[in-house]
Amino acid sequence: MEKLGCEKKLINVTNDVSVIGSGPAGIVAGISAREFGAKKVIIIDRNNWIGGILPQCIHDGFGIEEMGISLTGPEYIDKYVEKAKNLGITVMKETTVLKINNELEIFAVSRKGLMKIKSKSIILAMGCREKTRGNLIIPGDRPSGIYTAGLAQTFINLYNIMPGKNIVILGSGDVGLIMARRLKIEGANVKGVIEILPYPNGLPRNVVQCLKDYNIPLLLSHTITSIEGKDRINKVIISKVDKNKKPIPDTEKIIKCDTLLLSVGLIPENEISRNAGIILDDSTGGPLVNQYYRTTIPGIYACGNCLQVYDTVDLLSIHAKIAGKQSAKNAIKGKNHNNYAEKNIIVKPGTGIKYIIPQMINKTGIIDFSFRLEKPNKFSKISFELNKNEIFRGNLKYSNSTGIINMKVKIPNYSPKSILEVILNE
């Protein structure tokens, strides 16, 4: 147990369900927990606004599948925030969670002081952060003018600040694509989007709506091999890459610019999960969960981008609802009894599969799987093999991206310690 030595100094709170993060995942999960019977639900967020990343996503495209209309980020989240208010859910803003532990205690801090929050269930909904230049180890100088795409979006959309004029974007992730268009609209000269893969990384609709419609060049199978500029960035050197993503000699080209945006991937935010002893999946970057989105610590659930990086908010919300519902059930039942080690199936990504969620199952019946392929595939089949016996075979639609795929599969009776392997058959 952790030694505090000054319990009196802490503000103590007790809840049924505490949610960390007020993005769409946190709000939706919180609402669902309340609707399924949890009495006292609070949502904690370190920002001074509610909604996580959405208030800065002023473009539309949210809720298409879920609600059948295309909303902007702020519009989408407002619908839920309204509902949360009506249900009496408290949101604690400007409150940072520093630590959680396996006794389901949350240690947080705000301008009011340090807090200890006890809960019957905790939902992790911390979102994700962007990969930086350091993660890619791009060689060269270290000047100003290099931003992650999301940070540039924050400055433009929330602070009305223009980061630069002549822009190069590395990575064709959705945030980068959306920012290419956004910067163009603000009058910047977007010189191109550079992508190391032979196909774009973002959603096909974003490639069309953000690049093609605005005549912004997309350079596939290219990468930046050097950044130059002593004070502010003044150019990047790009190269073609081969099949193994290695730069091909003598294909270097110089692009002059004063700004480089990086849209090279998102990393689920799980420092507090890791420190609590929750086991993370190396491929998703998020916690290992079962079909109820419960992590390896009983009573702690995970959803949203801290579980896996979602392409759209729609599927994210559907999953967050389940996490919320289960956290409420757990809170009402009291102690969470079924521990992980007992009679479960381990789910493994096989050939061609990058990752799959849930990674563990401990019930029979219909299970909702979400997974990604290692690379885009044409008309292939996916088979689910329980202890080497195929229990399900699904057809994949043609796709030129590696978006999340959803499949419902009926799990039959099984013996303890079974293995379910998911394989791509071309």
Place this chain on the structure above:
Amino acid sequence: MRKFQIAIIGGGVIGSAIARELSKYFLDIIVFEKGSDVASSTSKANSGVIHSGINSPPKSLKARFCVEGNRIFHQLAKELSVPIKWTGKYVIAKNEEEEKELVKLKDIGIKNKVMGLRLIETDEVNFNEPNIKCKSALWVPSAGITLPYQLTIALAENSVMNGVKFLLETIVIDIKKNNNYFEIKTNKGIFKSDFIINAAGLNCIDIVKMLEEPDFRVYPCRGEYLVLDKKYAFLIKSLIYQIPQEKFGFLGVHITPTVDGNILLGPTSEYIAEINDTRTTKQKINILLKEAKEIIPIIKDKAVINAYSGIRCKIYPPEYDGISDFRIENSRVNPGLINLLGIESPGLTAAPAIAKEVVKIISKNIVLSKKTKFVSKYDKYIKFSDMTNERKSKMINKNASWGRIICRCENVTEAEVINALSNPLGAKTLSSIKYRCRAGMGRCQGGFCTQHIVRIMGEEFNLDITKINLKSNKSNLFIGKTRV
């Protein structure tokens, strides 16, 4: 034209250490630094190791000042509240050939009066450092680690408290010698001074040239590093060095923990043409990762959060590297010009000892009288994350901004950012905040905190956002507002 007794050129660790040592005496001192903050050159980009003295030739100034500097650090770090850890160092041998080198190193160490050296077997190494692969090692208990930029900042700001004047973004352009004083031309006007202390690091030769024909050259030699995420801190506790062997411009990777819990891989060693070419290169990055994996196989590429490089100021050509030494001397042609030349590694370790040497040189020329009211303690940058819960609560009660986390990776609060921005040097770049309170130094590299820092700069300090710089005065962050 203001007149000073001492003008120091360069606000690196050397110039700042000298400024602080001299501020113990009744003297009128000014420091010129061309960067937007102190420690803006080599003094921020090194390994941060407090060396023991086993690597310097016996009887050299390097050996003498290194061993003496190492001793002074025990007290100095406490006075200035600069974090220091006496981790010790293992120089590892991978085969029998290298084991012979260990014996030689140990002998040099003994000659240099380095205490506690011991040759040890793999088992003992692995007992303390289970992740290291080696045949045997030399244990050097007196080596330690510190934060070089924080040290330089504390030295500089403590001297300001003791009456030294620091001018940032002030470049010395020319110097003239008049009868018994120097006339120093800068972009901020002309200054007079009795003494000039040339602590301009890689630019030391340029300062000399302003007054006389130099009898040396500068051979810049770059060292590249990779920084690993804190979650790999468990890999090592001590410094892990290899036997120095020059191959492909490479010393054999050093694996160095930092006080903050990151790990550094590097430095490489490569002679380059330009003194300010601090680029990192793909080739060296690959070598660093490859060599590090040979010693610690579980290191992964994805552990890297940043890369940087620093440049050694060598004043001997590569072939004489083994015997090169510092030069600390009062110019014969222009007495009163005190030159510090070739202050490469272990210059950080040696800095406090070098500072005492400079005081000695000056005391031969003027009578120094000690201040009775010298303030030796400096403790401005207290950290929220270091506090007990009780203290945290107290601080928040007094000032609510201690409860507002601005940097999610390092848990830095708004109060700390405001404190960093109100530094006595007047440094106001994003880097100057980062080096004072760590905001932006963690795994997200400023992704979260930058917007809050910019907001605070605007709201609390009334700074024009288009004038906010990353590090130098030309490294603007923004070009303006989207709409007016």
